[in-house]
Amino acid sequence: MIIVMHHEATPAEIENVIAAVEAKGWQTHCSSKSGQTTIGLQGDGQPLDSFHVGLMPGVLETMAIDQKYRLGSRTFRPEDTTFTIGQVTVGGDQLAVIAGPCSVESREQLMETAHAVKAAGATFLRGGAFKPRSSPYSFQGLGEKGLKLLAEAREATGLPIVTEVMSPDLVPLVSIYADVLQIGARNMQNFNLLNAVGQAHKPVLLKRGMSATIEDLLMSAEYILAHGNNQVMLCERGIRTFDNKYTRNTFDVMAISLLKEITHLPVIADPSHAIGVRHHVGPVTLAGIAAGADGLIIEAHPDPDKAFSDGDQSLTLPQFEVLMTQAKVMAEAMGKRV
Ligand code: PEP
Numbered sequence: 001m002i003i004v005m006h007h008e009a010t011p012a013e014i015e016n017v018i019a020a021v022e023a024k025g026w027q028t029h030c031s032s033k034s035g036q037t038t039i040g041l042q043g044d045g046q047p048l049d050s051f052h053v054g055l056m057p058g059v060l061e062t063m064a065i066d067q068k069y070r071l072g073s074r075t076f077r078p079e080d081t082t083f084t085i086g087q088v089t090v091g092g093d094q095l096a097v098i099a100g101p102c103s104v105e106s107r108e109q110l111m112e113t114a115h116a117v118k119a120a121g122a123t124f125l126r127g128g129a130f131k132p133r134s135s136p137y138s139f140q141g142l143g144e145k146g147l148k149l150l151a152e153a154r155e156a157t158g159l160p161i162v163t164e165v166m167s168p169d170l171v172p173l174v175s176i177y178a179d180v181l182q183i184g185a186r187n188m189q190n191f192n193l194l195n196a197v198g199q200a201h202k203p204v205l206l207k208r209g210m211s212a213t214i215e216d217l218l219m220s221a222e223y224i225l226a227h228g229n230n231q232v233m234l235c236e237r238g239i240r241t242f243d244n245k246y247t248r249n250t251f252d253v254m255a256i257s258l259l260k261e262i263t264h265l266p267v268i269a270d271p272s273h274a275i276g277v278r279h280h281v282g283p284v285t286l287a288g289i290a291a292g293a294d295g296l297i298i299e300a301h302p303d304p305d306k307a308f309s310d311g312d313q314s315l316t317l318p319q320f321e322v323l324m325t326q327a328k329v330m331a332e333a334m335g336k337r338v
């Protein structure tokens, strides 16, 4: 159930409603916008009489939620969620542009990329220090050394850092260096990890699992939101379909438009992992913006053919610069700025 309070409800009336439902064993989450408070209920409390709750002083209306996801739903919070990381506000009218290499490989590689993507218009630097690889024989990332290089690059460019955390025990370490904790597609339903990043109170970029439904993605976001961490970005990064000869995944462009309708959380498009082919990253990027994405995450590398991971889909730095000029035009068409 969601309880919507009157604009004029007093703090005492709000407290009174919270106390009454908590006394029935429910946990509450409050959201306030323009002076109006919404109280979301969570947990396994005793049944509530919505008629009785609706008559309590200060209550405007009660709503039963039929979706499985609650805190991420527009029913709970009709307006877009925005939050500010460094100088960038995500979810508003500025397109967040997260760019950088798939993996942090060396100081030179990272610094060159960081300066180039910043000059081209990126607002965040990405780079994996801990890499989830399909093969145990592939490059696994530089670990903490990679995190330290990312922090150096932030120091040099001012770009906040987005980097992946692969297990709950690594959340404290990665949180020291990262501005945004990335949950990779392969870990979207690692519930212990979701609980750990929920408790970390750092912004989270939650990638859609490659065979996850939209509802699965939203349910995973609930794990993070339920800890009171509201700074969650959802990421469409392509799903597995039947063609893997020409494309790595299938970019579910509809998911972006749909998510924007049913959830208040910002949605980020990842064209790189979706298509997996450098030459086609541009058109997919523009499609993501056209579908209403709040941001992009794009892989770029000074010498993609020599990249330790995901070279096939990584843009050269000049290609990234060109794409940003096109992205600006598309963003403007969608009422956003880069
Ligand atoms: C990545 O961002 O490099 C990555 C591993 O992404 P995904 O989890 O979407 O495959």
Ligand code: MN
Pocket: 102, 103, 273, 299, 309, 310
């Ligand atoms: Mn990658």
